[in-house]
Amino acid sequence: MKIATYNINGIGARLPRLLEWLERESPDVACLQELKAPDQNFPIVAIRAAGYGAIWHGQVSFNGVAILAKGADPVETRRGLPGDPDDTHSRYIEAEVNGIVVGCLYLPNGNPQPGPKFEYKLKWFQRLNEHAQTLYSSGKPVVLLGDYNVVPTDFDIYDAKGWKKDALLQPESRDAYQRLLAQGWVDALRKCHPEERIYTFWDFFRNHWQRNAGLRIDHVLLNEASAARLVTCNVHSWVRGQEKASDHAPVCVEIS
Numbered sequence: 282m283k284i285a286t287y288n289i290n291g292i293g294a295r296l297p298r299l300l301e302w303l304e305r306e307s308p309d310v311a312c313l314q315e316l317k318a319p320d321q322n323f324p325i326v327a328i329r330a331a332g333y334g335a336i337w338h339g340q341v342s343f344n345g346v347a348i349l350a351k352g353a354d355p356v357e358t359r360r361g362l363p364g365d366p367d368d369t370h371s372r373y374i375e376a377e378v379n380g381i382v383v384g385c386l387y388l389p390n391g392n393p394q395p396g397p398k399f400e401y402k403l404k405w406f407q408r409l410n411e412h413a414q415t416l417y418s419s420g421k422p423v424v425l426l427g428d429y430n431v432v433p434t435d436f437d438i439y440d441a442k443g444w445k446k447d448a449l450l451q452p453e454s455r456d457a458y459q460r461l462l463a464q465g466w467v468d469a470l471r472k473c474h475p476e477e478r479i480y481t482f483w484d485f486f487r488n489h490w491q492r493n494a495g496l497r498i499d500h501v502l503l504n505e506a507s508a509a510r511l512v513t514c515n516v517h518s519w520v521r522g523q524e525k526a527s528d529h530a531p532v533c534v535e536i537s
């Protein structure tokens with residue numbers, strides 16, 4: 282079973298890239314972030330024509346997450362993280378697909394820092410960690426994946442010094458990610474590529490894609506039940522090189 286995450290960075294503008302990727306790689310489950318579209322503009326007709334059912338949580342111009350399942354409709358189990366009823370950002374959606382719980386997330390960027398956006402990032406991260414503990418202990422296989430907006434270590438970025446003031450590299454962001462892993466979650470991409478400089482994001486400036494000047498910020502985490510079934514995890518980097526592509530590439534895990 283292939284489960285993937287892809288920050289689409291605008292589903293309206295990138296729909297051809299999404300459909301191309303679905304046809305070529307044929308993931309069983311695809312989690313999308315940064316839809317940047319309200320619910321009524323989600324292209325469900327085109328996605329169903331591609332062979333996928335979907336649930337989605339949209340927002341005008343910002344955020345937005347979705348879970349797609351090949352030949353099935355995901356069974357939604359949660360929309361939004363618990364812990365803050367006043368949080369209106371569309372950043373988390375969760376479903377069960379073929380017995381596997383899939384949590385799709387778009388963690389706040391947090392820039393500029395310090396400031397209220399960074400404080401929101403850390404509070405959201407704490408809420409995620411609390412919910413993740415519940416998921417981890419559920420007894421079911423769980424995959425918690427998406428754009429975490431965290432570069433875990435300096436090995437996960439082409440130039441740590443040049444980004445040292447960015448919210449993605451701050452000690453508080455990294456500590457929150459490490460606390461999440463400490464619950465027992467396995468970082469699937471790093472597990473499969475322990476010594477490789479492997480990236481998932483290349484911004485649109487200064488020929489970063491052409492120079493492979495990237496960051497690893499899209500992560501696939503597995504609880505004990507799903508980690509025991511891990512086969513492989515890879516980045517579909519070819520997608521980033523397509524015309525009018527997102528600045529992210531999909532990350533796909535295969536579990537038996």
